[in-house]
Amino acid sequence: MSEFDAKAILPKIAKGDELAFKSLYDQFGGYVFKVVILSLRDHAKAEELAQTIWLKIWRFAGKYDTSRPFKPWLSRIISNEIVSYYRVQKPKNSSLEDLKEVGLEPSDDVDKLRENEFERDLSDEIKKALDLLTDKQRQVIVLKYYQGFKIREIAKTLKIGESAVKARLYSGLEVLSKSQEGRR
Amino acid sequence: MKNCKNIRHLLLDYLEGSLSAEREEMVRNHLYDCEGCRKYFETLSITAKNTEDILGNYAKTVEPPPYLWGNILKDVQKSKRKVAVSWWKVAVATCAVVGVLMTGTLAPVFGYEGNLLNVISGSIIENASDDLGEIISDDLLGSLRKEEIITHIVDNSDLTEDLVWELEEKGYTEKDIVQCAQIADSGSWPIEKVIQKRDQGFGFGRIANWAGVSVFSIKNRIAEPIHTLRNDVEGRDEFEVRTTIAGFNEDQKLISPHLPEPIGLPPEILDDSGAMIHQGDIKDSFVSVVFRFENGKPVAKQIIKQKDRPARHFNIRGKIESVEDGTLTLSSPNDESISMSLVNGKSNIFGDIDVGSEIEVFGFRSIDGRMFVDFVRPVPENMDYLPPKTPYERPHHGANPPPPPPFPEDINPEFVNPTQTEDLTAQDKEISENTATTEEKIETIPNDNNPLEDDKSSEVKNTDTQPETTKFTGEIVTLFSANANIINTSSGTFDISNTKVGIDFKGKVYPIGKEVLSSTRTIKEITINGKDDNIDTILIDGKYLSKTECLVIERNPEKTSYKLYFGDGESKIIKSNSSTIFHQNTKKIIRSQKINLYRFEDIPDLAIAIEVIPDSQSRIRIEGLVEGIDDQGIIVKSTKYEINPETTGIFRQNEPSRINPYEINQGSEVELVYTIINDEPVAIRINLLKKGEGDHQPNRKFFKVISFDYNKENGTITLSISKGNGAGGNSGQSSKRIVVTGQTEILLKRPNELLRSISLKQMADLKLNGMDVSYEEQNGRIIKVTIMDYPPLSPF
Numbered sequence: 019m020s021e022f023d024a025k026a027i028l029p030k031i032a033k034g035d036e037l038a039f040k041s042l043y044d045q046f047g048g049y050v051f052k053v054v055i056l057s058l059r060d061h062a063k064a065e066e067l068a069q070t071i072w073l074k075i076w077r078f079a080g081k082y083d084t085s086r087p088f089k090p091w092l093s094r095i096i097s098n099e100i101v102s103y104y105r106v107q108k109p110k111n112s113s114l115e116d117l118k119e120v121g122l123e124p125s126d127d128v129d130k131l132r133e134n135e136f137e138r139d140l141s142d143e144i145k146k147a148l149d150l151l152t153d154k155q156r157q158v159i160v161l162k163y164y165q166g167f168k169i170r171e172i173a174k175t176l177k178i179g180e181s182a183v184k185a186r187l188y189s190g191l192e193v194l195s196k197s198q199e200g201r202r
Numbered sequence: 203m204k205n206c207k208n209i210r211h212l213l214l215d216y217l218e219g220s221l222s223a224e225r226e227e228m229v230r231n232h233l234y235d236c237e238g239c240r241k242y243f244e245t246l247s248i249t250a251k252n253t254e255d256i257l258g259n260y261a262k263t264v265e266p267p268p269y270l271w272g273n274i275l276k277d278v279q280k281s282k283r284k285v286a287v288s289w290w291k292v293a294v295a296t297c298a299v300v301g302v303l304m305t306g307t308l309a310p311v312f313g314y315e316g317n318l319l320n321v322i323s324g325s326i327i328e329n330a331s332d333d334l335g336e337i338i339s340d341d342l343l344g345s346l347r348k349e350e351i352i353t354h355i356v357d358n359s360d361l362t363e364d365l366v367w368e369l370e371e372k373g374y375t376e377k378d379i380v381q382c383a384q385i386a387d388s389g390s391w392p393i394e395k396v397i398q399k400r401d402q403g404f405g406f407g408r409i410a411n412w413a414g415v416s417v418f419s420i421k422n423r424i425a426e427p428i429h430t431l432r433n434d435v436e437g438r439d440e441f442e443v444r445t446t447i448a449g450f451n452e453d454q455k456l457i458s459p460h461l462p463e464p465i466g467l468p469p470e471i472l473d474d475s476g477a478m479i480h481q482g483d484i485k486d487s488f489v490s491v492v493f494r495f496e497n498g499k500p501v502a503k504q505i506i507k508q509k510d511r512p513a514r515h516f517n518i519r520g521k522i523e524s525v526e527d528g529t530l531t532l533s534s535p536n537d538e539s540i541s542m543s544l545v546n547g548k549s550n551i552f553g554d555i556d557v558g559s560e561i562e563v564f565g566f567r568s569i570d571g572r573m574f575v576d577f578v579r580p581v582p583e584n585m586d587y588l589p590p591k592t593p594y595e596r597p598h599h600g601a602n603p604p605p606p607p608p609f610p611e612d613i614n615p616e617f618v619n620p621t622q623t624e625d626l627t628a629q630d631k632e633i634s635e636n637t638a639t640t641e642e643k644i645e646t647i648p649n650d651n652n653p654l655e656d657d658k659s660s661e662v663k664n665t666d667t668q669p670e671t672t673k674f675t676g677e678i679v680t681l682f683s684a685n686a687n688i689i690n691t692s693s694g695t696f697d698i699s700n701t702k703v704g705i706d707f708k709g710k711v712y713p714i715g716k717e718v719l720s721s722t723r724t725i726k727e728i729t730i731n732g733k734d735d736n737i738d739t740i741l742i743d744g745k746y747l748s749k750t751e752c753l754v755i756e757r758n759p760e761k762t763s764y765k766l767y768f769g770d771g772e773s774k775i776i777k778s779n780s781s782t783i784f785h786q787n788t789k790k791i792i793r794s795q796k797i798n799l800y801r802f803e804d805i806p807d808l809a810i811a812i813e814v815i816p817d818s819q820s821r822i823r824i825e826g827l828v829e830g831i832d833d834q835g836i837i838v839k840s841t842k843y844e845i846n847p848e849t850t851g852i853f854r855q856n857e858p859s860r861i862n863p864y865e866i867n868q869g870s871e872v873e874l875v876y877t878i879i880n881d882e883p884v885a886i887r888i889n890l891l892k893k894g895e896g897d898h899q900p901n902r903k904f905f906k907v908i909s910f911d912y913n914k915e916n917g918t919i920t921l922s923i924s925k926g927n928g929a930g931g932n933s934g935q936s937s938k939r940i941v942v943t944g945q946t947e948i949l950l951k952r953p954n955e956l957l958r959s960i961s962l963k964q965m966a967d968l969k970l971n972g973m974d975v976s977y978e979e980q981n982g983r984i985i986k987v988t989i990m991d992y993p994p995l996s997p998f
Contacts, residue, residue: 036278040275047266047270047271048266050266051264056260065267065273068270073274073277073278105373147253159253163257168220184214191253195246195248198249
């Protein structure tokens with residue numbers, strides 16, 4: 019979807035045009051859901067949060083500045099919701115320390131699965147990799163390596179400093195690199 | 203190498219190509235030269251690429267479920283509908299109610315808007331802990347989506363969506379945001395200023411006070427949960443304001459600090475038992491005024507006297523001599539100079555007043571006798587103020603209040619020393635072990651190892667070496683003097699779990715309860731109202747302690763009971779001699795609650811903290827007389843304790859009882875140890891204290907089985923049963939035969955089991971000899987037989 023489309027559609031949504039909203043959803047529904055599921059790693063919760071995000075888009079459509087690119091605006095909404103989700107979920111977070119005990123080495127099972135069913139293997143792999151990250155690390159990793167934002171843009175989206183973004187990326191990549199050792 | 207570190211920090215930027223040409227060159231050169239960094243860079247870029255692949259590939263495999271759109275649409279449509287009944291609209295409607303109330307000309311002059319607004323808005327959700335923060339109840343938040351709340355705030359206040367976003371990003375919760383908006387709406391500050399103060403770490407209560415929303419004054423003055431009589435906000439026609447009656451004006455109208463204008467005497471003036479009383483009896487009293495709207499105007503309908511106003515409240519008139527450094531000096535009518543502290547230094551002065559103005563001061567005295575100004579207003583011209591019953595007394599400390607004790611000299615450093623935490627924990631344990639069940643006497647806090655109570659010599663020693671407050675950072679946040687002045691505050695939020703907080707009371711620091719602070723929170727202020735042993739409220743951050751802890755609070759003149767305020771606003775009376783907890787309103791004994799009660803060693807009559815232990819695990823003991831026994835359990839009527847009829851009843855045996863129920867008969871004295879499961883008392887153990895004279899089974903006839911015969915072919919069991927009562931054991935002399943057939947309902951009762959139905963075959967498998975049975979006969983046929991399968995009498 020081009021930026022131009024978003025610029026035409028968002029003001030309509032702001033006026034309560036459900037059809038325009040649907041067309042936006044058709045174009046970005048998948049994207050939003052994918053970002054959310056990568057960040058949350060839980061299908062049911064991802065559905066719930068995606069729903070919340072879309073309601074927010076609906077409400078805040080009028081706030082969108084049409085002179086600016088749409089995707090960063092959208093990402094800001096998504097990121098905000100993910101951050102508040104993490105905040106609520108905080109007690110449940112498993113720390114890196116906890117996970118270290120579980121062991122990082124790819125098991126034989128993973129190899130077997132890879133032979134049998136590529137898809138399932140991948141989702142296990144991704145889950146495993148993302149599970150090792152802290153919420154903060156995961157969020158920047160997804161923003162950077164799935165959503166494709168640059169460090170500066172991530173910093174803006176999350177309203178944190180660039181060095182904080184980098185610190186999270188470095189530490190996140192370090193964790194991932196260990197978990198990917200078997201892959202290489 | 204230092205350089206490597208710098209280079210590595212740039213590698214991610216290098217990878218995404220966002221470095222300046224100059225820096226890019228530098229990184230490239232370094233990577234060429236340095237093998238370590240080159241390796242690191244390789245790993246980094248491979249991992250980055252892999253991660254990108256993994257995420258991308260995975261994303262390809264997931265799609266939002268098809269029903270998601272439907273759900274979203276439903277949400278959107280629901281949110282459109284909900285606007286009409288949103289809480290915010292309710293709040294606005296309420297403000298309109300207040301508006302009506304305040305159309306009187308006096309209101310703007312005295313500036314009671316904020317004050318009254320809080321009375322009213324606090325009322326609406328019946329919230330007792332009366333921090334502004336609680337005004338938005340969790341229920342309300344829970345029933346609405348965050349978006350809706352925010353949208354409606356946006357619709358109705360200074361809060362813009364951008365601001366909401368900004369605040370969310372700062373980590374403000376919805377509740378926080380709502381509070382900011384409420385304070386801004388109710389007070390005189392723009393929302394930006396409210397937020398600015400909040401960012402600096404100030405509590406909402408304090409900010410509200412600064413902003414002219416007099417939350418504290420309400421609490422200090424009334425110190426009671428304020429609630430409405432009518433809960434239906436929309437379309438309601440009555441509301442209630444609790445206040446003090448200061449006097450009458452010349453029109454015989456009532457004057458009260460919480461009412462914007464004098465009100466006419468209502469037809470009904472009652473005491474708390476509902477009896478009519480004379481109007482003169484409500485002077486200087488706490489009253490509840492019930493208003494009804496008539497033609498859109500509130501008219502007092504009923505006044506219910508709650509209690510006499512404690513002497514700690516004062517209400518005086520005089521001319522302002524000076525207002526400086528947070529102290530108001532007044533020359534009273536008899537030309538005495540009286541100094542009073544302004545709470546928070548600046549707030550609560552209403553109306554246009556200046557030096558020389560004749561004003562009326564409403565205030566309260568702290569424990570040490572210092573006077574604090576609740577609020578001040580110009581003396582209304584048409585007001586014939588009747589002085590309170592208690593004549594004005596000079597404050598203990600004369601005209602100039604002593605400065606608050608410096609920090610940390612007056613605090614024993616052991617209190618907060620991190621190395622001492624183990625001691626504190628040990629002390630905690632000791633306290634926790636010292637629990638009181640409902641019939642035990644109040645336990646005091648063991649004081650032997652209390653580091654708070656050490657003498658002052660060590661403090662003096664320590665002041666030389668450790669005068670810096672930094673030592674306490676993170677360990678203790680604030681200590682407070684009894685007069686609500688903060689001795690020391692480190693700003694910011696600290697994790698103060700496992701930190702003891704004490705009250706400096708008459709020069710000693712007392713811990714408040716046991717782990718009163720069990721989570722991260724910032725304490726800004728503890729306020730104690732009352733004088734000496736008449737402490738009536740202790741507030742932390744303007745709130746009573748929440749959840750399982752509460753503070754005591756008020757003692758009746760006979761010193762037989764305390765009124766407690768719990769965090770949930772429920773107040774309960776505790777008897778000092780038995781610790782039996784009664785519910786204040788229903789007068790029911792809440793025996794299912796076990797409590798720990800803490801009190802000051804030196805002040806035996808004053809409890810300071812109560813910990814209510816959740817009732818699921820608690821066991822209650824009562825003694826009573828057995829009224830009857832049936833196959834469900836025994837019916838006990840207590841003689842020793844006042845028990846409500848609904849709790850005197852059948853106690854089902856759950857765990858193995860200590861004695862065979864056959865030893866219990868009518869008139870037995872028993873001790874029941876029971877617990878409450880699903881609101882039903884379940885006996886854990888029954889101790890027989892004294893055998894009674896009555897029947898074992900007064901309501902039923904039981905017979906002992908002497909022998910039985912199972913006829914498989916006919917499908918019948920023939921029982922030989924004793925003619926006498928089975929419980930006596932002297933059976934067997936004469937017997938009777940009954941025949942149980944396939945048509946007979948067969949019931950079996952075993953210990954620890956409920957009565958259950960069994961088959962004939964199952965019955966035949968029982969060793970029936972010696973068991974007790976009862977039966978029902980109809981037209982010569984046995985239609986029902988109940989078998990009591992109890993173990994033989996044991997010598998317990």
